[in-house]
Each structure stands twice: as C-alpha cells, then as structure tokens.
Amino acid sequence: MSTEESAPDHATGALLLCRAEPGSVAVVAGLLGEPMPLVRAGAQWSVLVPEGRPWRDGGEPVDRVVTGWAAALAVGAPWPVLALWWDADRAGYTLASGFRRPVGYVWLANGTPAGEDEAMRTFAARLGLDPVLDLQSLDRLIRPEPETGARARMRGLLAVLTRAGVSLPAGLDPGEPADRLRERARSLLDARWTAGAVRGRDAARLAVRPPGAHGPAGRAIALAEVVAGAPLLAWGARHRSGGWTTAGALLAAHGTSLLIRTGTRAAPFA
Secondary structure (H helix, E strand, O other), X not given: OOOOXXXXXXXXXXXXXXXXXXXXXXXXXXXXXXXXXXXXXXXXOEEEOOOOHHHHOOOOOHHHHHHHHHHHHHOOOOOOEEEEEEOOOEEEEEEEOOOOOOEEEEEEOOOXXXXXXXXXXXXXXXXXXXXXXXXXXXXXXXXXXXXXXXXXXXXXXXXXXXXXXXXXXXXXXXXXXXXXXXXXXXXXXXXXXXXXXXXXXXXXXXXXXXXXXXXXXXXXXXXXXXXXXXXHHHHHHHOOOHHHHHHHHHHHHHXXXXXXXXXXXXXXXX
C-alpha cells in the first residue's frame, strides 16, 4: 500500500485559494473567525492556510468546513474561491463563486475518482480555463489509473491551474499536514495574518458589496442574501457546521445591512 493510501489522520489539511490580491482577501477573511496566514499565490491569486481547529478539535469533516468557508468568502465578492482539502481517506476541491451552488470533486486516497464528470467541466467553465487543452488535462484526472494516488491528482489539478495564474509558494503542497503548512506560510516574507472572529456590524461593514448593488437592484440582492442566509445559518447550527454557519451568518448580516443602506440611501460600504 502506498504512503498516500495509508495517510494518518493528522495529515488532514486544506488550502483556500482566492482569485484576488491579498489586500482584497484580507478585508473579508476575518469573517471566518479563525486567524490564518495569507500569502500571494501567483498573479491575481492569494492563499489562506487554516490551522484546522474545526476538524481537529470539533470532529467536523474537513470538506464540510472548507466548503462553507469558501462559500462565505465568495458571497458578494467579484472573485471565486477554490478550497483544496484532504484527509486520511479522500482528497478533493470545492469551487465557490458568488451565489452559484459550489461545485467540487473527490478522489479516494488511492486516486479512484469519486465525483461527477460534469462537475469538472463546470469547474473549468467557471474559472475560464481553456475548453480544449485544459479540459483534456482535467479529463485525465477523472480516469481510473492504477498507482496514481489522490495527492498526485491534486498536483495534476494545480498544474492545470498554473495556466490560470496560480503559483503556490514552495512548501505549500496539498497533502501535507495543516500544522506544517501553517508553519511554512508563517515563514514567508510576504505573509500577513488575517484578523480573528468578526461579528455583527463589523461583519456587515467588512463584507464586499456586489457591483451594482444600488436602488431596486441592490434591494433585490439584499433580499436574496437574507432569504438564502437564514436557512444556511439554521442548517449550520443544527449540524454544528462552523463553515456553513459562517456562510449563513455572513449572508444574513450583509443582506440586512444592504437593505438598510439601500433603503435609506446611506453612504456605501467602506
């Protein structure tokens, strides 16, 4: 059995890639409630490196946590968020963009594909990847191939993303334990720390205001956020999912604040 197939539980980890400059990501990253190193990851890309307390101490599956986080970071933002995650049994990704339903793919530890082919095509389309060359490379990642484990599949995914500008700093490799990734990120010269938990009015103030969120259009967006956020918040609380609770809270807070601002013609978000 390969090393990838027998990865220990402490090898669980994740990376959050945002298609934006670190300064833009830092504005909203504090909403996740967990301080993280934030570094540049290529042209117009940044990466957040979580410590992993929700899955290490709370027992919540890593994929559920980072899917909620990715959704929270992408809500109302003009850039997508790609969460890469792995544990002892599986590895995969989740792509969140605006109000669209997140799309993702999963491989078992030995590399066996365990996702829907259509998800990979949707992933390529939402990131604006080449519909021929890049899609061919992605198609190879969803074919059964002996001796090609999940970590190799993740490296193949990143190889495709380099053509979209992604360039992870040396040492931030998918499959490594979260604590090792965190220490490596902290040592980088351009690393900055995101703020801790941000709640209430501060959360609404820091949220990214969607383009065109003015007048009737702004009120429609705000109502959609409140309607979508309330059930997400309830679901996350019921299932003790910190990631989805954060996403729901951000949607509800941002929508409520935007309703007030569009209704009173107050000054735009800072």
